[in-house]
Amino acid sequence: MIDKPARVRFAPSPTGHMHLGSARTALYNYLLARQTGGQFILRIEDTDQKRYVPGAEKELIDGLHWLGLDYDEGPDVGGSFGPYRQTERRETYREHVQKLVDLGKAYPCFCTPERLEKVRQEQQQQKIRTHYDGFCRNLDPQEAAARIASGEKHVIRFKMPSEGTTTALDYIRGPITVENKLLDDSVLMKSDGWPTYHLAAMVDDHLMEITHVFRSSEWLGTFPLHANIVRAFGWEEPIWIHLSIFLKPSGKGKMSKREKAEAIKDGYSIFVKDLQDLGFIPEGLNNWAALMGWGAGETEDILTLPEMIEKFDLHHLNPSPAAINFTKLDYFNGAHIRMLALDDLAARIKPYFLRENYKVDDATLLKIVPLIRERLVTLDDCLPFAAWFFKETLTINPADLVAKNLDSAQSAQVARKIYAVLENLPNVSHAVAEAPMRALTENLGLSLGQVLGLLRVAVTGQMVSPPLFESMEIVGKSLVLERLRNAIDILEKMSV
């Protein structure tokens, strides 16, 4: 599907951590821009002074970079439609809201927050719709001007048409119609002089020549308002695409704050930064997030970013809410890890060893990677599988050394036999060691599981490890024999 170049924007507010929903919205924006040869823009919607979180913008930018969703215009990269931070566009909003006032499509309102709260409570008591009662809607313009001149605090409200209906077109849902009398005279400009989202986003989308607006379906309620604002200015509307929201794994509502915190304990999170720390890779995360709400086709599942760019199609976006399925994220992550080049994977898991203070040498690491690659679900799984490679001494649970269906004395006996065989080999490489070990197993009348299981624990210190012979090849003969000697000691001590 190749269309005209799209200008799209990801417009988060720096009020907290970047979460999954944001990541997916950003991804869809990116995909459409790249597919059509258009531009992907980052705009920071920071007009709410009270909710501003220092560092949030940086986290957003870092998150985007980590995900590989590079943007063409934004606060840190510039562009000819800037500035890209709404706090730097205050004058623009002021001019535009004035235009609306002059047009008679917006008006100053002097109601105090206290009065509004009182009105709201009364409405709730009467069980009627909570809305602005229009107290200032028909103030005499002269009088209003005088009150403003005298410095009286006020906001600017949009004068919503009071009769008829408004129909706005959502790309994936079709036309959405509401009765205008149900619509509120929303605040466009706050008393602190900053615009609300309703005004700022509409103005910016127009001025920045945005062609497609991807946003959460949480905006559906104010969709008619926004359409009315755009129309009041006489502007052309962008294509609106309201994305389904993400539900908690049970499918019952959005994740609560508490549930978000709980998820971390299970090794999951809805925050991009956490997911990164937890060992998820951008390739896996993008793939998983993309497919929540987008039907990519009949059979395709594992997709790379370039493949997604090629296949992305607005027609296959899904309007229904989607329950988060972290198990499926595991699958996508593992699948993409397996697709990584060996040196790439090595570079990505190295920090996890360093984080635990292991001394990692790159040559060894590179030899280990092919052994553990298909075993990793998340990057930090490298630790349980391969940390032992970098340990000076092993901590062995003696009971693990005792081979299945044998006692400690018998196991010690087997261990000595293994030692004797390995000792006489030129080295313990896979090619050299396997056949003799199989032969030994057969001679002893034991199973491979019994013999190699014992050897595994002796060499790696654990019951589960990467393939034994390949591992021994990396460790080397002398260390293998040393550890085997140690294992024999342990078993002999157990037997007395």
Added chain:
RNA sequence: GCCCCCAUCGUCUAGUGGCCCAGGACGGGGCCCUCUCAAGGCCCAAACAGCGGUUCGAGUCCGCUUGGGGGCACCA
């Protein structure tokens, strides 16, 4: 309370009136491979919320019911 949106296997989805006794993927179960754990291969169970229409024909169109979700700020 009011408004809006949504509705196919447990989950994510394919399906745009006949190609569907509904396809794929995750998860689950079984088998194979196998030195552990994985990965991989094969197989199985599993869904059109209900009821009315429209039509020669409906998962697909319409209505209602039910269920679910979102919203009703000088937050975004």
